[in-house]
Amino acid sequence: MSDDDVLLEVDNLKKHFKVNEGWIASLLQSVSGGEPDYVHAVDGVSFELREGETLGLAGESGCGKTTTGMSLVKLHEPTAGDIEYDDKRLSEASDAELKEFRQNAQMIFQDPFESLNPRMTVYDIVAEPLRIHDIRNETARVQRALEFAELEPAEQYFDQYPHELSGGQRQRVAIARALVLDPDFIVADEPVSMLDVSLRAGVLSLLDRMTEEFGLSVVYISHDLSLLRHMCDRLAIMYMGKIVEKGPTDQIIENPQHPYTQALINAVPVPDPDVGRERVELQGEVGDVIDIPTGCRFKDRCPKHMGEVCDKVVPPLEQKADVDADQDIACHLFESAEGYDPYEELEGRSAASDASDDTESAPADD
Amino acid sequence: MAQEEQTGRSIFTDLDDGTSDEEINKWQRTFRLWRETLRDHWGKLTDELSVKLSLITVAAFVLIGIFAPFIATHEPLTRQYQGEAEILIDKWAEPSILGADSGYILGTTAEGFDIFSQLVYGTRAALMVGLIAAVFTAGIGTLVGLVAGYYGGKVDDALMRLVDFLYGMPLLPTVIVLVAVLGPNLWNIIFALIILQWRSTARVIRSQSLSLRERPFVKAAEVAGAGDWHIISRHLAPNVLPLTFLYGSFGIAWAILAEAGVSFIGLGDPNTVSWGTMLQASRAYSALQFGAWWWFVPPGICIGLLVISGFLIGRGYEEITNPKLQ
Numbered sequence: 001m002s003d004d005d006v007l008l009e010v011d012n013l014k015k016h017f018k019v020n021e022g023w024i025a026s027l028l029q030s031v032s033g034g035e036p037d038y039v040h041a042v043d044g045v046s047f048e049l050r051e052g053e054t055l056g057l058a059g060e061s062g063c064g065k066t067t068t069g070m071s072l073v074k075l076h077e078p079t080a081g082d083i084e085y086d087d088k089r090l091s092e093a094s095d096a097e098l099k100e101f102r103q104n105a106q107m108i109f110q111d112p113f114e115s116l117n118p119r120m121t122v123y124d125i126v127a128e129p130l131r132i133h134d135i136r137n138e139t140a141r142v143q144r145a146l147e148f149a150e151l152e153p154a155e156q157y158f159d160q161y162p163h164e165l166s167g168g169q170r171q172r173v174a175i176a177r178a179l180v181l182d183p184d185f186i187v188a189d190e191p192v193s194m195l196d197v198s199l200r201a202g203v204l205s206l207l208d209r210m211t212e213e214f215g216l217s218v219v220y221i222s223h224d225l226s227l228l229r230h231m232c233d234r235l236a237i238m239y240m241g242k243i244v245e246k247g248p249t250d251q252i253i254e255n256p257q258h259p260y261t262q263a264l265i266n267a268v269p270v271p272d273p274d275v276g277r278e279r280v281e282l283q284g285e286v287g288d289v290i291d292i293p294t295g296c297r298f299k300d301r302c303p304k305h306m307g308e309v310c311d312k313v314v315p316p317l318e319q320k321a322d323v324d325a326d327q328d329i330a331c332h333l334f335e336s337a338e339g340y341d342p343y344e345e346l347e348g349r350s351a352a353s354d355a356s357d358d359t360e361s362a363p364a365d366d
Numbered sequence: 367m368a369q370e371e372q373t374g375r376s377i378f379t380d381l382d383d384g385t386s387d388e389e390i391n392k393w394q395r396t397f398r399l400w401r402e403t404l405r406d407h408w409g410k411l412t413d414e415l416s417v418k419l420s421l422i423t424v425a426a427f428v429l430i431g432i433f434a435p436f437i438a439t440h441e442p443l444t445r446q447y448q449g450e451a452e453i454l455i456d457k458w459a460e461p462s463i464l465g466a467d468s469g470y471i472l473g474t475t476a477e478g479f480d481i482f483s484q485l486v487y488g489t490r491a492a493l494m495v496g497l498i499a500a501v502f503t504a505g506i507g508t509l510v511g512l513v514a515g516y517y518g519g520k521v522d523d524a525l526m527r528l529v530d531f532l533y534g535m536p537l538l539p540t541v542i543v544l545v546a547v548l549g550p551n552l553w554n555i556i557f558a559l560i561i562l563q564w565r566s567t568a569r570v571i572r573s574q575s576l577s578l579r580e581r582p583f584v585k586a587a588e589v590a591g592a593g594d595w596h597i598i599s600r601h602l603a604p605n606v607l608p609l610t611f612l613y614g615s616f617g618i619a620w621a622i623l624a625e626a627g628v629s630f631i632g633l634g635d636p637n638t639v640s641w642g643t644m645l646q647a648s649r650a651y652s653a654l655q656f657g658a659w660w661w662f663v664p665p666g667i668c669i670g671l672l673v674i675s676g677f678l679i680g681r682g683y684e685e686i687t688n689p690k691l692q
C-alpha cells in the first residue's frame with residue numbers, strides 16, 4: 001500500500017492525566033518540590049489509518065481506548081507525539097487547517113442518552129455542525145443525513161427532543177450528525193454497547209453501510225472482539241496505554257501471537273458453540289497506570305513470562321521474523337525481524353546500572 | 367477535502383449544485399419552539415394550586431404597582447392637612463373601614479400621610495427593588511458561573527476567590543454599611559443588593575457548568591468545531607436557564623426582604639415610599655404601643671405575601687425542571 005493512502009498517521013502518541021489529589025496535596029507537593037503523579041492513559045501509541053479502512057481498537061477497560069479515540073479527533077491535546085492528517089502535523093496546523101480537520105474528523109459516543117443535548121431538537125442537533133462550518137443547503141442535508149440513518153420520514157423527527165426517542169433512534173441521530181459534514185473519518189467509541197441487544201444489529205448494519213457508501217475510514221473502539229471481528233479490516237490490541245499487537249483482523253483473531261491477545265481472545269464468549277473454545281477469565285489485575293512497571297507491562301499476568309528480559313526491557317512493537325509481515329507484536333518471545341536484540345539492552349543496562357527507561361512522564365496539561 | 371471529489375461517494379454531492387429553496391425559516395422555527403417550550407412549562411407550573419395562587423398574587427401586585435396613581439386616593443408623601451388653620455392632624459386619623467369618619471381608608475400616619483396610598487405606592491418600590499435586583503443578580507451570577515465553569519483553571523480560580531470573598535460578608539450588615547456610605551436612596555440599596563447577591567447564583571451555575579462541560583454532547587459540539595462562545599451560549603446556557611430562573615425568583619423575595627430590613631433600620635430612601643419605610647415610621651412613632659395596627663400590619667402582610675409568592679413560584683419551577691424532586 002502506498003503512502004498516499006494513509007489518511008491519519010499517529011506517531012508515538014502519549015496522553016497523561018495529572019492525578020487530581022486536591023489542593024492540600026498539591027500544595028504540599030509544591031512545597032516539598034515533589035513531582036505530581038500522572039495517569040499514563042495513552043503511553044506511546046503509533047498506527048496509521050488508511051483511506052476507507054476500518055480499524056478496531058480492543059482491550060480491557062481502562063487500557064486507554066477512549067483516550068486514544070478522543071485524541072484522534074483532537075478532544076485531547078497530546079502530552080507527547082503527534083498526529084499527521086493528510087501529511088500535515090496537527091500540532092503545527094494553522095487555524096484554517098484545524099477547521100478543515102474538524103470538518104473531516106467526527107466522533108460517535110458510547111452513550112446516546114448523553115451525547116445529544118437534551119434541550120435541542122433533532123433538527124438543530126444535526127444542523128449544528130453545518131452552521132458551525134457555514135455550509136449551505138442545511139435543510140436538504142439534514143434531511144438526507146437522517147434518511148441515511150433510517151429515520152424516515154425525516155420531517156417527522158425534526159422537532160422531536162432526544163427524550164422522545166428510543167436509544168436506537170438516538171444513536172441514529174448521533175450517526176446522522178457525524179455524517180452530515182461528509183467527514184473523512186469517524187471514531188466510533190463503543191457505538192452499540194449501551195443499546196438494547198435487540199437494537200444493536202440494526203445500528204451495526206447502518207455503520208457498515210456508512211463505511212461502504214461514504215468511503216469513510218472508521219476507528220471502532222470496543223472490548224467486544226466478536227463485534228470488531230466482523231466490522232474491521234485491521235485490529236490493534238491495547239494494554240495499559242500501549243499497543244501490544246496489530247494486524248489484519250482475521251490474522252489477529254485466528255492466529256494471535258502476543259500472550260495478552262491470546263488471553264483476550266480466549267476470554268471472549270464465542271458466539272458459535274461449534275468452535276468449542278472455552279471461555280477463559282483473564283488472570284490477575286491490570287498493573288498500576290500511575291507507577292508504570294519496568295519492562296513488559298503484561299509481565300505480572302503473562303503465562304509465558306521469560307524472566308529478567310521481560311522484567312527489565314520494554315518490548316517494542318515491531319515486525320517479527322517468524323510472523324507475517326503485516327502483523328506487529330510487542331513481546332520478547334519472538335525474534336525481531338529488524339535485528340533488535342533485547343538481551344543486548346539488558347546487558348548494557350545492568351552494566352550502566354539503571355539508565356532511565358521509557359516510563360518517565362512528560363508534563364501533562366490536565 | 368480532495369478525497370471527496372476523487373471518490374465521489376458523498377451522498378450529498380447532488381445537493382451542492384444550486385441552493386434549494388426549501389430552507390426552513392429559522393426565526394419562525396425558533397420562535398415556534400420557544401413558544402411550545404414556554405407553553406409547556408407554563409402549563410405544568412399552573413397545574414399546582416399554590417403556584418397558581420402565587421402567580422395571581424404577584425400579578426395583582428404588578429397591576430397595583432402600574433396603576434398606583436389611579437388607585438391611590440392621595441399623594442403618598444403629601445401631608446394631609448385639616449381645616450383652614452393648616453394644623454397637622456393631632457395624632458392620626460383612624461381608618462374609615464373601621465367606621466371612623468376620617469375619609470382615609472386606612473387612616474393616616476402620625477406624620478399625616480395617607481396609609482392606603484402609601485401602601486399602594488409602596489408596591490412600586492417593592493417590585494422595582496425585587497425585579498431589578500433579581501434580574502441583575504441572576505444575570506451576573508449566571509454569566510460569571512458559566513465563564514468560570516467553562517474555562518476552569520485560572521479564570522475559575524480568580525472568579526471563585528471573589529465569590530468566596532463576598533460570601534465572607536453578611537448580607538444585611540454589609541448592605542447597611544454600603545447604603546450608609548453611598549447615601550440612602552433606592553438605587554443604592556438595589557446596587558448594594560446586586561453586589562452581594564450574585565454570589566450564590568454564580569456558585570451554583572458554576573458547578574452546573576463544570577459538570578455540563580464534561581458531558582458528551584459538549585464534546586460532540588467540540589468535535590464539530592464549535593468555539594467557546596458557541597458552546598457556552600448554545601449548550602451550557604440553555605441547560606442552566608431553569609436554575610437561573612429559580613435563583614431569580616428567590617432573588618426577588620430576598621431583595622424585597624432586604625430592602626424592608628434596610629428601610630426598617632432607617633436607611634431607606636426618604637423620598638420614596640416603601641413598605642419598609644412605612645414599618646420604620648410606625649415604629650418611630652410607637653404605633654404598636656398606641657394600638658394603631660392598621661399602620662404596620664398592612665405593609666407587613668404585603669411583604670409576606672409577595673415574598674412567599676416568590677419562593678413558591680421558584681419552588682414550583684424547580685419541580686418541573688428537576689423531576690427528581692417530585
Ligand SMILES: Nc1ncnc2c1ncn2[C@@H]1O[C@H](COP(=O)(O)OP(=O)(O)OP(=O)(O)O)[C@@H](O)[C@H]1O
Pocket residue numbers: 017018039040041059060061062063064065066067068223289366
Ligand atoms: N479526563 C481524564 N482525567 C484523568 N484520568 C483520565 C481521564 N480520562 C481517562 N482517564 C484515565 O485514563 C485511563 C484510560 O481511560 P480510557 O477511558 O481511555 O479507557 P478505555 O479503554 O476507554 O476504558 P473503557 O473500556 O472502560 O471505556 C483510565 O485509567 C482512566 O481513569
Ligand code: SF4
Pocket residue numbers: 258259260296297298299300302303304305306310315330331332333
Ligand atoms: S514480553 Fe515477556 S512478559 Fe511480556 S508478553 Fe512477552 S513473554 Fe509475556
Ligand SMILES: [Mg+2]
Pocket residue numbers: 065066067189
Ligand atoms: Mg472507553
